Structure formats: structure tokens, C-alpha cells
Amino acid sequence: MQLVFVPVTFIALSALAGYATGADFEASSYHEQHCTRCHGSEVYTRDNRRVQSYQALHAQVSRCDANLATGLFPDDIDSLVEHLNDRFYRFDK
Numbered sequence: 400m401q402l403v404f405v406p407v408t409f410i411a412l413s414a415l416a417g418y419a420t421g422a423d424f425e426a427s428s429y430h431e432q433h434c435t436r437c438h439g440s441e442v443y444t445r446d447n448r449r450v451q452s453y454q455a456l457h458a459q460v461s462r463c464d465a466n467l468a469t470g471l472f473p474d475d476i477d478s479l480v481e482h483l484n485d486r487f488y489r490f491d492k
């Protein structure tokens with residue numbers, strides 16, 4: 400009898416843990432909430448911006464993420480990089 404409850408508990412826990420991961424991750428609102436603490440989006444468009452390639456953008460986003468306590472999953476970092484590239488950088492991959 401008890402076995403019946405295991406899958407249900409598992410699903411409930413996955414739903415709780417899923418709020419910041421995978422498909423539910425909203426790069427745009429995450430960026431607004433967490434990434435604008437130290438700098439605004441003007442650093443992405445300034446004349447002397449530092450990031451010059453898609454790889455460098457990925458590396459910088461990972462570095463900046465390490466300053467935050469949120470600890471994003473790799474998939475979420477990818478979404479964030481994609482978002483910044485779409486909106487600001489426009490590098491070819």
C-alpha cells in the first residue's frame with residue numbers, strides 16, 4: 400500500500416524543485432530580478448564592451464552567476480546566454 404504514495408511524493412517534490420530549472424526558467428525575468436544588481440543592461444551595449452564572442456559571453460555569464468547565491472543550473476545559464484545574445488550581442492554561434 401505504501402508503495403502507491405512514493406510516485407506521488409516524487410512528482411510533488413519535482414514540481415517544487417522545478418521552479419528555477421529547465422522549461423520553467425524565464426531568462427528575461429530572472430535577469431531583471433538578479434542580474435541588474437551590479438550593472439544594468441548598458442554594459443552589454445557600451446562602445447567598449449568586453450565580451451566579443453558567444454563563448455566569451457557564456458564565460459562571463461557563468462562568472463557573474465557565481466557572484467549570486469542562486470546557483471543556476473547549466474541549462475538555465477544557457478537560456479540566459481541565449482537571451483542576452485538575442486537581445487544585445489547577436490553573435491553567431
Ligand code: HEC
Pocket residue numbers: 430433434435436437438442443447448449450456459460463464466467479483
Ligand atoms: C556581484 C555583481 C554582479 C552581478 C550580480 C552580476 N554581474 Fe555581470 N558584471 C559584473 C562586473 C563587475 C562586470 C564587469 C564590468 C566591467 O568590465 O566594467 C560584469 C560584466 C558583465 C558582462 C559583460 C559586459 C561587457 O562588457 O560585454 C555580462 C554579459 C554580464 N556581466 C552578465 C551578467 C549576468 C547575466 C548576470 C546575472 C546572472 C550578472 N552579470 C550579474 C558584476 C556583476
